[in-house]
Amino acid sequence: MKLEKTNNTDAGLAQEPATQNAYAETSAGRGSYWQLNPVFRELIDIYRDSGKKRGLKESTIYKTSFSASSFLLAMQNRGRESLNDIDEKDVISYFIREDGRSPLSGGYRDTVASVFKSDLGSYTEPARRILAYIPVIRQRRKNIQYLKPEEADAVRNALDDPGSGLCMRDRAIGMLLFFTGIRGCDICCMKLSDLDWEKEEICIVQQKTANGLTLPMSAAVGNAIYDYVTMERPSSGETCVFLCMARPYRPLSEDGLRSAVPKIYRAAGIRQGKGDRQGTHLFRYHVASALAGNGIARPVISETLGHTAPKSLDCYLSGDIQHLREYALSIEPFPVSGEVIPL
Structure with a gap:
């Protein structure tokens, strides 16, 4: 290997758009945090401090705080002024529409949930109750292209x-x-x-x-x-x-x-x-x-x-x-006409 040691020495953040539609649908916008009441804003502040102590990246703290602020603002717009005011129906209605579908992604749900899983001081107990209300949302998966x-x-x-x-x-x-x-x-x-x-x-x-x-x-x-x-x-x-x-x-x-x-x-x-x-x-x-x-x-x-x-x-x-092929099941025992699966 023709290598030599080099003598050279060493002398903002782009946010992912993954949850952009979710924020738009809640009408929370980029100023959600500043529209929160003092109680909800304090909760976000506690999460931020906790995240920094845990060594989370600033981008992670930003994203989760942004998502949780959008959620809490939606609750506030429903007349809820504290975590104790939020019930299961409030949480479900945020994540699931009346037709049973979710306008939000599973990733967004997990981001919001991560805040309520954290140590939030005096807010921890009511946060865990809300966490139990957050529904499971099926992750949307696309077929992934890979190098053959x-x-x-x-x-x-x-x-x-x-x-x-x-x-x-x-x-x-x-x-x-x-x-x-x-x-x-x-x-x-x-x-x-x-x-x-x-x-x-x-x-x-x-x-x-x-x-x-x-x-x-x-x-x-x-x-x-x-x-x-x-x-x-x-x-x-x-x-x-x-x-x-x-x-x-x-x-x-x-x-x-x-x-x-x-x-x-x-x-x-x-x-x-x-x-x-x-x-x-x-x-x-x-x-x-x-x-x-x-x-x-x-x-x-x-x-x-x-x-x-x-x-x-x-x-x-x-x-x-x-x-993956090792787990595939053979369809040989089940005769299928050529019109269904061209061979």
Whole structure:
């Protein structure tokens, strides 16, 4: 492996739109917290302080406080001035319409519930009562696109081929995505000092969780990064590994990464149809399913992907076709006409 230790040293928040419709439907808006009465506002303040003491990320505290404020404002608009005033009918009517359907997502429900699960001081007991009223909402799942084996082979071939048309930067990014499943935001924030050439490791602090993550730097990944850093990376005082191609050579942004990754798919000759997914997350699914397909234990896969909650891995393993087929039931004992299932 042709690696040398580098001598370089290190010298707002975008909110997810997942619950935007839910807030709109409650007419709470972005100023929900400031419309709350002193009692409800104090509850949110206690949750925020508790979240900080527990080490929750500011983005998590913001999102849950925002969701809970919307819920409490809806209760306040129904004439409820304290938690003790809120009954089961109030809670159910917020989450479930008269036709039995929910206009809100299961994720939004879980976000609101997480506030009432917290230690809220003198509000804890009535909060637990309200928590018991919050109905279970079925999670809405979409069919997840994943890299098929032949697509993965095409990507690997494109990354290995010097004549694929990929620049050294995009090839290094592709190698990182393909072999480690690292998040795109972590690629953008990766520092030169995060690369431990002697131990052949990449040590980063994850942007999403703020937790440390150590990844093995394989020969393929290390060589690609080395080639970029020594032969193509602009001369700059910036400490980030990946820079823009044009002056003033700022660190690569997430928008810049989103523009670079489709070039990898194009070089591989895959996913060029309308609606074909081309993001970085496909590589995380690929790494998770590849590890699972090789019998790697779930805790190891979670650690590799940098998950803090084991449950986070569930959606990634939906692409583990090899093991899912083992649970499929044969329909051979049940004759079906050719018009139903073309064979």
